[in-house]
Amino acid sequence: MLNLLNFVIWAVLIIHVGMLLVCVWRVWRGENIIDRLIGLDITSTLVLIILILIAIIEGNSIYFDVAIGLTALSAISTIAMAKYIADQRMF
Amino acid sequence: MQSRNSAIQMTLLIAVIYLALTANLEPSNLVAAFLIGIAISLLIRPRQLTIAWQRLPLAFWSLLRYLGILMLDLVKSGIQVGRIILNPRLPIDPGIVMIDTGCQSELGTALSAHALTLTPGELVVEMDDQGLLFVHCLDASNSAQYVAEAQELRQELLSKIFE
């Protein structure tokens, strides 16, 4: 069971890290600005997931604290950028 | 009055989150939780949320149900969209439709929009304060019906939570 779990965790981790590459590609070659922004947003979701996986691997909940900070701030920054894109200004 | 209520609610909410995050129910930590909640409420001076205090148990139950529905919606939503994505034909019929939630308050509209966005195939693009939502649907032709139904249930729960 533990071995399986371990294997799955690593596999999941590698899959998610690999998917980051897709996001980079998206930001590089997105159709338009919104597409790229979506790429960035999904990147932070992936990073969140990876942080959780690291927490699992390390068996340490401190990575959750990192993840909370990430989640709160990525929402803020994505919305702020959406605002900029729509409005050419932030506030 | 209303703002004091809001402040108390925020205090409680903050205290709960604090306790969740610190994972410690010592009496001193409870005190700390409330002190922190009060301090933050004082600093932010909330003025919007007002929970129906008089019917607290009911409100709590409704809240739980509401959250459950949300989760369920999210699950459904994930599965539905996932199916679409996996389908090689990509069976979508997207479009933006207008939905009148009937909510009068800002908060109500917001919560509706929030819930709607979590539901399968719906995404609020624009909204105003009077309950009008403009929703991008993956399946524009028959979503109106579904949305209306779901909306009704949520509306009822929300009205039980909030005054």
Place this chain on the structure above:
Amino acid sequence: MLSPWLVLPLLTIGLAAVLPVLFFRRKSSTLRMAWLMSVFPATAFGLLLWLSSQVSPGKPVTIQLEWLPSLNLSLSLYLDNLSALFALMVTGIGTLVVIYTGYYFRKDTSAWQFLAYLLLFMTSMLGLVMAGDIITLFIFWEGTSITSFLLIGYKYKTEDARQSAFKALFITGGGGIALLAGLIWIASIAGGTDYATILASGNALRGSPYYPIILGLVALGALTKSAQTPAHFWLPAAMAAPTPASAFLHSATMVKAGIYLLARLNPSLGYTELWFYLLTGVGIITMLVGAYLGFKQNDLKALLAYSTICQLGVMVAMIGQDIEIAYKALVISVLAHSLYKSALFMTAGIVDHETGTRDLRRLGGLARLMPKTSAVALVAGLSMAGLPPLFGFLAKETLLATSLHPSLPPIIGALFPWAAVAAGALLLAQSGLFVYDVFFGKPSDLQHPAKGHEPPAGMWLMPAIPAVLSLAIGLLPEPERLASFLAGAAGDAFGSPVKVSLALWTGLSAPLALSIVAIFSGCILFIFRHRLRPAMQTLLPAIQLNAVYNAVLQGIDRGAELVTRLQRGQLRFYLAIMLTSLGILIVLFQAIPLRYLNDLLPSTPVAPGRLDLLRIFTLGLAVLSSLITVFLRRDLYAILALSISGLAVALWIALEPAPDVALVQIIVDMLATVILVLSLTRLPRPQREKARELTFRQSRPGLLRDGLIAVGSGLLVATLVYVSLSTRPHTSLVSPFYAANAKPLTGAKDIVGAILVDFRSFDTLFEIMVFAAAGLGIHMLLHYAARKAGDQEEPDPRPLAPDEHPALGVGGLPTSSLLHLLAYSLLPLAMLLAVIEMMYGHDQPGDGFTAGIVISLAVGFWYVIFGYHFTKKQLPWLRSGYLIAVGILIGLINGLLSTLFGTGFLSPVDYGSMLNLPLPSGFNLSNSFLFEVAICLTVLGSATYILDNLGRPKEADPESDALLRTIEEETIPQSGRRSA
């Protein structure tokens, strides 16, 4: 012999130099002041007479003041016959010149300045000749250069005066630098600076391999000062000085400083071939140049200046000799020249002052108008002409005698006498010009004949005294005391006793014959002057050393221009040069550890762990997305890629594993993204598009340059990384300590946090100050400096809706309530997170910095969602300046508290357990908590300053506007903007 009295003459004059400033500023008439002032040099003269009577050959009077014992330096004075001779001339003629100045400037109430300069100069000059060691000498030497600069430039409103003053300073100052080097060198070889030591180390000096250089340096100083060819040209230019200054500086004193120095050092540096040829050569050439050029002049003072140059050449040539008679000639020349030349200068001043011109062509027949002055001129002029029975005759005789001395080497021996004859003849003709043409002949320019009258008695009496002395010394049969005094002086210069007799008539001799030849040919020159002088104007104009001087200055200016052109204003160019220089230095220092790199390569572990692969992959992602920022054209796209790169770096850090840093990296990445985009909103789109175009249209060489620099820098870092990684594990002398002591000593589980707020809290204390300075700076810059400068932004193409809740969207729609909901929830949540991070930061990731940034970003989110004004109104406590101040103050107080209750500044103290407070477990009310609060507040203040100012730079701000108005009233109004 030691005598403290030696300082008195110097003090007397030094005091006098200060007095005009202190007491006479525009109160008294110049004449009265001058008479009063003259008491001081006169007193000094008297003192010096008394002191010099105590001097006997070989037994100077000295006094030494300890000055810089660490450097073995003292200030000392020294009086032997040689220095007494010069000192007496300085004070004696100085007295006359001071009085003369009073008359010269009698109508000018601001001349107290001139008197002050003159007396300062006199102090320097007296100090120079009385100095007892070469450093003291040098100090006063430079003093004469500086004060003469002020005197020559006294009439500074004229371009001529300024240029001449600068010229003199440039030449003598340059010489001074050489001299200093030479003197220090002498001192280092001799082992001391005082004369006694130096005079005793003649052999060591002459034997030193550096002797030629030392001699060159000293000669450079002395010969430039004494206006020797080819540096003589500053002296005629220095005639721009008021005549009293010329009469003093350029006859008796400053120009003789070089002579004095050479004479002084002759016993220790002289008596070598080099010395002989150098001084004789320069001296003879100068003599001829001065004599020749002087005869061409139309300006009385220029004529006198050149004749001075001629005489100075004679003196230098004398010092070059190693025969007794030359030193007799030297001292006699020095004295005779001082007497007649000061008289002549003062006379020229009278002529100039009374007639308004010094032009020979306009002057003539003044004897009728000013008989007394002309008598003085006649006597002094005859002395200059070298005619008996005047003292000048004796000077010329001894010179000729020297030139005929059998010991001279053949070529010099053949040339010297005839050069002396030629110079003598020209000098005679010159004095004819001065005396006859001015006072007795008719002006050649009849259109503008000069008119004038006799000056006040005091004025002509002053030149009369030296003139009469010239006559008296010649006429008196044998002034025994003077002769022995001069003999002593000559002996001091010669290094062994010299016999001096002042008898004019020594019988028929070869010198006399030459003298007669000189007088005869001088008369012929004078008679044919009207033909010769115009011819000379065209002949040999080539000796234009001024052109050389100008070329040198132009060369300097050219070089200067080249250097300043290097400062071309382009930051990129600067950075490129610096990075390249860094590379060059690295190569020159052979700092790249090539041989180690070789050693390390095979030892690289081959089998990487799973985590390693992930690490390298995330690193690759980070690099890739940074690289993308180069290629993405639009700035916003690049910023998005940058944001991803930052996140990838955060992941790498999380995998390291370093959760604390990962959290901060994430937060900072978000902050950086937000404020970068925010600053995009501040730059007008056309501007950005233009910059983008230019960036992507860079030339190939430019790209190559930047690329090479980038690759080079990259290799540098790669090397650093590679070596650090390959040599792992290394020993850290500190980390084990931190790991072992974090929990027991600071109560922190988070070792990194413990380092930040405990072990290296001093870093953190000032790091937040840096952050505070940045925030405060942005506020000062955008809210004060920019406003004051009236910086005008181009009008906003999309003005804000007047609504307090500005729309998210285009059409004036309000922000959606969904976002309101999120914003409402995020701020308290952010604050809660912040509180938790501060409270439990010692056990988990997050610290005060994270806390502050999280809150400020949530506040920034409110700006976005609710609008700036609403947020400001809703959160009145958000006052960045105070937050910063309070934050740092808490940091400081925290440090002090732990001094009181702990073991020292910023030492760990747990106040909670100290006071037995029932606190939640895991939370310590300790110094680190206080510190985290301090950090959080400071960072919050600063970050909100940053957001406010970048987002709303032109936000109406009554506070700064009011202050700026006050400032505008307080300061003196400016009439316009800076032009260039």
Place this chain on the structure above:
Amino acid sequence: MEMLLQIIGLIALIAGTLFSILGILGMLRLPDVYTRLHATGKVSVFGAVLLLVAGISLTPLSLGKGLVLIALLLLSAPAVSHAIASAAYRTGIPMKSNYPDELRKHLPKKK
């Protein structure tokens, strides 16, 4: 208990990853930004929530933080999707084909 947690974690891990992949796939496959937002804003978030569940069950002492994180995610994800969609609409990014658009006529005219 531990075993149960491990099983939950395993399932959540696998399911979450599947959704996560689906989200990315959706981002790549769906035709325009609005439809892609459905994928990233819901599928991926759902994946994340599942992985969070896995995290909670497999990491000691993470329940509170995990729940808060889930709540935060659920709160913010719709808002983010909404904000992006709104920005896309207002910058005039078109939908892929000519589908009904009831919003167009309700927007005030551009000045």
Place this chain on the structure above:
Amino acid sequence: MNLLSALAIGTMFAVGIFQLLRRNVIRSAIGLIILTNAINLFLFTTGAYQGVVAAYDGLNGQISDPLPQALVLTAIVISMGGFSFVLGMLYIISVRYKTSDSDQIKGLSH
């Protein structure tokens, strides 16, 4: 592996320097961030040993060297301060010089 890491971090630094040398001032600012990141990565590699667990007390296994982490944290804060001030200056420069082209910012020369 070490070589790869070294090349990667070196490349990142090189990209930062290259961006720093662009005419577009925004690119320079971007370069600044990239440089900061690269240097922070380098600082990590100076850690005395490769850790297995985070630098917390009471964890099993080799902790990662905490000192470089603390240094990086300090350096990050400082560079953020500087970075935001640069952005402020960019605004003023844009207003005063009417340009975002680094080469045009040359009011001061000679």
Place this chain on the structure above:
Amino acid sequence: MNSSWLVTLPILLPMLGAVLGLLFRKLRRLQIVVTALVILSALATSLALLMTVSLTNRPVVFQVGGWPAPAGITLIGDYLSAFMVLMSQIVLAAGILYATGCQDKCVRFPGFYPLLLMLATGLTGALLTGDLFNMFVFAELMVISGAVLTAISDDRFGVEAAYKYFYISLLASMLLLLSCGALYATYGTLNMADLSRQISAKPDLPLTGLAMVLLLVFFMIKSAVVPFHFWQPDFHTAATTPLSALLSSVVVKLGVYGFIRMTSLLFLDQAPEIRQALVVMGCIGVILGGFGAIGTHNAKRMLAYSTLAQIGFILTGIGWGTPLSLAAALIFTFNHSLIKSAMLMLAGGMASRAAVKSAAFQVLVGVGKASPAAGVLFFLGGISLAGIPPTNGFISKFVFFTSGLEAQAYFSMALIGVASLLTLVYTMRGFMKIWWEEPAGSAKTKTGGDRLIIPALLITLCLILGVWAEPLVNLSQHIVSWLDNPAFYIQAVLGG
């Protein structure tokens, strides 16, 4: 009170002042009073620190937080750092007092004095810290506060100067960080005393050389050594006068301090190579700076270029490496700080009297007419800069020449001689332009301007130090005798 506190106070007092200044930012009078009091007491403590060092004949060491070195951060006032701190505080106090009488608008901004005190904190801290990374923090504090203060200058180009300065400083900071990292990776410590010990024990590890060059270049950028000088003329000129006076006199001396530390403490084995580089670069700087000063068109800029040259002199002195030449460099450093700050204040004071506020010579021509006393001061400062007695500049030059001769560095001495002449050229030209030439056209000077009492005091100090130079010379020789014995420093920090 323990005397080890003396080493913290020169840092903490300005910091406290900055905080109080921020709190009182709306009460300008009070802010100024607090600032002045703070800086004067910081000066007093620096003096006390130097006296303590000299009386007890041992460094004053303070382990911050009580952590033993090398784990914690050590503050150490040895002879060298106490001396440099005293020098800095003198000029800092002078600059701040000058600012109180300055007519510039930016000095009235509420953040001006706090930021100035932050600069003071940074400078003092960088000199007193015994930890390389801590020095980075303090250096950054200097960079940011200096950049801010220059950017808000009344001069429109201030922001440009600050921008360039910032980027170039960024380069410097990066090099320092790289160096710190390399040193930590190699020797496992950042404490300078500890580093010294480790490097002496193993002077030839792979990254030692690179770390050394990076650190060297860091200090070169800080001291604006040619060719790392490009920021300096702009930055020192565009700043408001009291700040220019600080920047060009003491702030650039951080590098000088660094060079001395590098050659006498950190890199003892490599010191000869470093010295060689210093001599070469110093000589280049001496000539380039001199020419630049002559070629420029602005009085303050002239003085900034002059600083390039003067730093070149100091570098050469350090590079010659003999005890006497080191002493000469120290004397030069001290004297230059006084002279240069006074000269910049005078130039700025004149600019404040010009019709159009500017230090450009074309504007300044004839401005001095209204203030002849300032002319006297400028003249004295000029001859002091050129090393002419009876000023302290002469003492510098004298010791310098003596040591150069002793070091048998004839070529560099020749260059330095030429540079001295260049100094004379530009100072006197500047003097003549401002005080002797007639203003062109109808340009009128203003009736008032910056108060000039501070430069007057500084020039007086220059004269006093010219006549009574023994204390300074003696002190510098003491410092050098300590530098000769790095074990003293190491022992004081690490004990044992």
